[in-house]
Amino acid sequence: MQYFSGLRPADRFVVTTNYVATPFTEEILKRLYxxxxxxxxxxxxxxxxxxxxxxxxxxxxxxYIVMNELKMNLSHFEQLRFRLEGIGLIKTFMKVNDDSQHFAYKLISPVMPDQFFNDPMLSVYLFQTVGKERFNQLKRQFCTESYDLTGYREVSKNYIDVYGTPKAPSAEIYQDNERLIKTNPSLGIPVHQQTFDFDMLEMLLKQNLITKEQLTKEVRELIAQLSVLYDIAPTDMRRIILKSMTSDQSISQEDLRRNARDFYQFEHEGNLPALTVAEEPGPAAEVKTQLSWFEVMDTTSPVEMLASMSKSEPTVKQKRMIEMIIEREKLPFGVMNILLQYVMFSNEMKLPQAYIEEIASNWKKLKLETSEQAYNHVKKMNQQKKELQTRQSQRENSYEKTPDWINNMAQPAEMAEDTKDLAEEKRKLEAELKNFWKEGK
Structure with a gap:
């Protein structure tokens, strides 16, 4: 949501939270965040x-208080707030009343060490930022030593043995309990499942007899995180999931993390992704927004693009064809989207599979990597086709035909006389042949 006039000094805000800060949470912020x-x-x-x-x-x-006490302009304050929102430490809410803007900044609890070091995004980003040695050092600082209880047996008393049977409580005890301070668990870096094309993934997995029910809520959340962290498309995620299946046909989250990491490192020469802040929008931001069609093509699933163009859900056959071509030819989404549009517009909105496969194979050899490259290639092909048609038309029009006045010219006297003699001899020969057949009867 865009502010109607940007963040202004007179805009008001409140701060709220979902947890009570402790020295331990301060240590987590200081050491891990x-x-x-x-x-x-x-x-x-x-x-x-x-x-x-x-x-x-x-x-x-x-x-005003932020500007005065932090000695920073509101634009810089917003950029720092955006980083906190992106890492999952703040949620910002806004309402507009007439000409005034009101904000609510909700502080979210940092994740506990157990969740942090098991989170596929936070742990990888920290490892890549501080290096292996420092990562292990930080990890050890949040580990506890467990005493070996081998040979011991528990002799603790339970509640009833000590205090007896509890009495029934009065209903007044629970009045206003909903207003008590409570801590809601932090979810780490906020990644919405809408960022990943689960429809395409489910369609691909269906061919391997993997159902929606096997993609539990926890697995879906992990897939969404891994897809953002490692930039994994549904076709590649399918292979990673198949490698992460257990003997009881469930998906191992530990194997899913490891296989996704191995996939990324194989593609990036052993490196891991690093947490980087996106560039701040400059004066050219509006121009970029107007020219973002290629970006949309490069990031949109071909199935979604096809559904948007035809205003209806693509058939199962079309979905399978798209998946098969993408998997076999390794065409990026942007290139595949331009290919489908080119074929549809040149074939009365039809999608002949053999024709599409032929073009896809050719475009793979041309090493087209983006929708813009594919679009420019189509424009070039159309231009060459027009030029060829123009040259052919010019050649056909340049053929010299024999003028009628030449055909109608009077023949020379000698040629006319010779023609007359030949005609006479022909007539005599035909008469002789007729007499010959009469005599033979």
Missing amino acids: IPLIGLESIAVYQYLSQFLDDAQVSDEVTH
């Missing part, structure tokens, strides 16, 4: 937390 998003971003997070009162909700104040 600062390497990822920087000290300045964590400082803004901690600065906003000091507005909270005992009820975990602050009074409403203006952004």
